[in-house]
Structure formats: C-alpha cells, structure tokens
Amino acid sequence: MKGQRPSDFTSRVVAAVCRIPPGCIATYGDIARAAGRPQAARAVGNIMRACDRPGVPCHRVVAAGGRLGGYGGNVELKRSLLRAEGATVVGLGIRDEAARRWRR
DNA sequence: CTGCTGACTGGTA
DNA sequence: GTACCAGCCAGCA
Numbered sequence: 001m002k003g004q005r006p007s008d009f010t011s012r013v014v015a016a017v018c019r020i021p022p023g024c025i026a027t028y029g030d031i032a033r034a035a036g037r038p039q040a041a042r043a044v045g046n047i048m049r050a051c052d053r054p055g056v057p058c059h060r061v062v063a064a065g066g067r068l069g070g071y072g073g074n075v076e077l078k079r080s081l082l083r084a085e086g087a088t089v090v091g092l093g094i095r096d097e098a099a100r101r102w103r104r
Numbered sequence: 105c106t107g108c109t110g111a112c113t114g115g116t117a
Numbered sequence: 118g119t120a121c122c123a124g125c126c127a128g129c130a
Contacts, residue, residue: 027112028113039112040112041112041113042113043112044111045111058111063111064112064113072111078111
C-alpha cells in the first residue's frame with residue numbers, strides 16, 4: 001500500500017461508495033471496513049454528508065439493520081432512489097437490533 | 105490547539 | 118422485543 005494518511009480514509013470511503021454496483025446497497029460499516037476502519041462507520045456518515053456531490057451515490061449507502069440512516073433530511077428521496085434501482089429496502093418498521101435479525 | 109457533534113455499530117439491561 | 122450506553126473517526130467552531 002501506500003502512505004495511509006487520515007485524509008486517505010476519506011478518499012477510500014468515496015471510492016468504496018463509487019464501487020457499489022447498481023441495484024446493490026452497502027452499509028456504513030461495510031464502507032468503513034472497505035476503507036480500512038471497521039469502526040469508523042460514524043466518520044463515514046460524516047464524510048457522506050460533507051461529500052454529498054455527484055459521482056458519489058451516497059443514496060446507495062444505508063445504515064445497518066436495513067435502515068436508511070439519513071440523507072440530509074430527504075430520506076424519502078433516498079428510499080425512492082433505492083427502490084428505483086431495485087435495492088431491497090427493508091426499512092419500514094425496523095428500529096433496533098431486532099432489525100439486524102433480517103440481516104444476520 | 106481543544107472540544108463537540110454526527111447520515112453508525114454492537115452489546116447489555 | 119425494546120431501550121440505553123459506550124466506543125471509534127473525521128470535520129468543524
């Protein structure tokens with residue numbers, strides 16, 4: 001690899017999100033793990049919010065348990081985008097760990 | 105330079 | 118099954 005600077009983490013996160021194929025969704029933890037920080041899911045969310053620019057399908061990034069997480073305040077839009085791509089959005093009445101059961 | 109917040113996760117009560 | 122807490126990371130005031 002290469003010099004792994006803290007800023008590099010951001011680039012890797014964006015690259016990982018860009019790598020998500022259409023019709024597929026990844027969780028913040030997955031992106032964090034792909035970036036090299038399995039526990040940096042929070043930081044990933046921060047980067048998404050700070051890097052919500054075209055080219056980065058942040059709408060394909062959802063929280064664990066089937067929750068959409070957030071989208072600046074347009075979560076419904078995010079849900080529509082995922083549904084349009086055929087992504088299995090299970091975030092309907094899920095709220096907590098019981099939700100992750102569908103995934104585990 | 106220091107501290108807080110935040111689009112999260114996992115575990116325990 | 119549901120609710121709360123603690124931990125980790127990066128960006129910003």
